[in-house]
Amino acid sequence: MIAGVIVACEIGFWVLVGLGLATRYVLRRRRAGLVLLALTPLVDVVLLVATALDLRAGATANPFHGLAALYLGFSVAYGHKLIQWADVRFAHRFAGGPAPVRLHGGAYTRECWHNVRRTATGVLVAAAALWFLTVLVGDPERTSDLEARYPLLAIIFVVDLIWATSYTVWPRKPRRLAETG
Template sequence: MNAVAWMIVICEAAFWAAVISGLAARYLFRRQKLGMFFFALIPLLDAVLFFAAGIDLYQGATATMAHAIAAIYIAVSVVFGKSMIQWADERFRYYVLKDGSKPVKRYGLDYAKHYAKGWGKHVLSFAIGGILLAGTVFLIQAPSRTGTLSQLLKGWSVVLCIDFLIMASFFVMPKKKGSRDI
């Protein structure tokens, strides 16, 4: 595993450590500012990953799938980060603190609309990640070294289309109560 792949693993672990630390500071220790400090570290982790991957490529490395996944990681973190923290916050309050209301399970048209919003975020993540990937290909100016980045963008396009079909299916065949989540 190369250095960028390890950076992805470290940043993902640090992301969840920051989320859990932020929630613990906020709710267990009643330290709101400390909790916000931990949450503020999350964009810093994205920047570290972005620069690590960029410097590696700038110094002559051939792009690997890890470099491409770094762009996806950053895009998904930017777009979904706040909702992931809200998701964790809601569950932390309910399951750990035994406070707050039970997390909502969605069904029918409500689920379809919620999934459609998630698909919209997926499109935004795709746009941001695509800009990062295409920008890297443009800056490096060496197609022999950046082919993996272009390949991943094509694959991600297919995933985005499949996700659209899944989203549309929930409007045609709404999720029924008691069915499993995807």
């Protein structure tokens, strides 16, 4: 059941983003588009409530319950950035906005370190959600799978830290345009 809720929430997130951007740029209704985009965190609330209800109803935690916590953390930490990313591309395509800029050098390195901060936030939110669900159920036998997700959170953070460090040492070079002869 919870796997279906995760899929529905992911689809719901992107539907709200798509409708929000289409309303903003195609229909030229900025406020209505903003309202639709502002509703995206509601998807996270639905997922957390559905996960909690499923566990409270007697379900034994499985990898999908842990994935719901990871999804929540990622969405809280990166949701705004994902919407910004889509907004720039949508504005360029449908409203004559500037083309997206591909970062390189120091600018890309700084963005990598901002992402480390975002990832740390996401990991902390996911860990808090896992803890909340574990306490809510109150049965270690049924929540052992949730507690098994903590090392994964550490791995996610360490990988992002290594990524940022690598671009600090070896900054991304700008792409070269193909030479025409």
